[in-house]
């Protein structure tokens with residue numbers, strides 16, 4: 264296996280994301296500690312950054328904290344401060360009230376507010392300035408996700424020596440949806456400041472290339488976008504291509520073989536009253552995840568007597584997320600009302616049909632839950648990738664368990680042996696749940712073996728290798744163009 268640093272020809276790398284991999288938590292007695300940040304971006308990038316030993320620039324999770332660079336869990340972290348106003352305008356506003364719903368097929372209504380946009384611009388500029396100050400000469404700067412789409416162009420203007428790569432962890436919207444954004448040209452130009460722009464799926468990359476042709480006069484040749492010369496900037500090319508992300512499959516597999524994790528998995532089943540089938544959902548509490556649709560399907564199966572309490576239980580982990588954004592607050596109320604109704608109508612003193620946990624858990628506890636679950640249900644209405652599906656598969660070295668997977672996830676492009684569902688089709692989803700519940704072991708094994716081969720064959724190390732190789736080759740082309 265080549266070293267990642269060799270792939271980039273010894274160039275230094277700086278990772279930039281809205282969040283640092285750890286969040287600063289201040290207890291009521293004033294003591295501060297760090298815990299792993301939420302979301303798939305951090306799960307995927309943490310092992311890569313550890314191996315690279317590079318800097319990670321990002322926000323520490325609190326308001327108005329001006330922290331110096333520090334080391335945590337062997338990583339070198341550079342915090343970017345956000346004020347209360349930045350949180351409102353940039354984070355809760357433009358990032359999660361405009362871009363997040365727009366990029367996820369307008370499942371919720373995006374708000375288009377000029378103050379949010381101004382705040383987004385301001386914070387993107389701050390990130391670019393911090394990176395311009397920290398990045399070693401000729402480094403590759405790897406910018407992540409929808410919160411920082413203006414950083415590539417801002418950074419290029421400040422530090423033309425850098426090679427800039429960008430990866431979008433969420434979908435890029437189809438043209439008619441992207442067209443709604445009043446600042447669509449600025450976003451496209453921001454991204455085109457990069458030398459490589461990576462996406463989860465082929466269709467995301469194609470939608471971006473179409474937007475670049477339309478709003479930035481770029482010319483697409485295959486995956487390359489040709490930009491014409493401007494002022495003091497010579498003409499250049501940007502690679503816009505899919506690089507489907509993954510997880511550290513071996514690390515999850517190793518976690519799941521630990522005796523204490525296996526014991527915990529058995530304990531979980533016992534605590535649930537040893538039902539014949541444990542179904543599991545694991546999501547941030549987000550309206551893109553289709554939690555309401557999943558609960559509706561499960562509730563109807565209970566209503567119709569197709570599933571009986573005590574025989575089957577659904578464990579729903581819904582980790583708290585973006586709790587100050589109105590759409591998330593409404594979702595929480597709805598989900599909790601629905602869970603209460605299902606349990607009230609179908610529960611007994613001994614059995615609870617839906618075990619709802621509005622909490623985050625350690626990786627060990629998650630691995631135990633994956634081992635305890637006969638069926639993992641991923642019913643997202645739209646999802647860039649969905650790493651939970653891959654985590655489940657990586658943990659199941661016993662080759663048992665069934666993955667029910669929404670066709671609207673990036674993961675569905677790769678995990679074809681899952682039971683693929685359209686979460687809007689409640690009848691179809693009910694049929695898939697029943698098929699999963701009753702699937703013979705032989706078929707489970709056949710499917711799980713195929714799924715595991717895919718996840719092991721494209722783990723996050725492989726993804727990083729491909730992405731960095733593409734970035735490095737763009738860096739070499741730039742260097743050659745500069746000397747010619």
Ligand code: G6P
Nearest residue numbers: 282301302303304408432433585
């Ligand atoms: C998704 C996004 C990440 C984000 C994470 C958690 O995975 O792609 O960029 O960090 O959700 O969301 P949060 O708003 O808490 O950072």
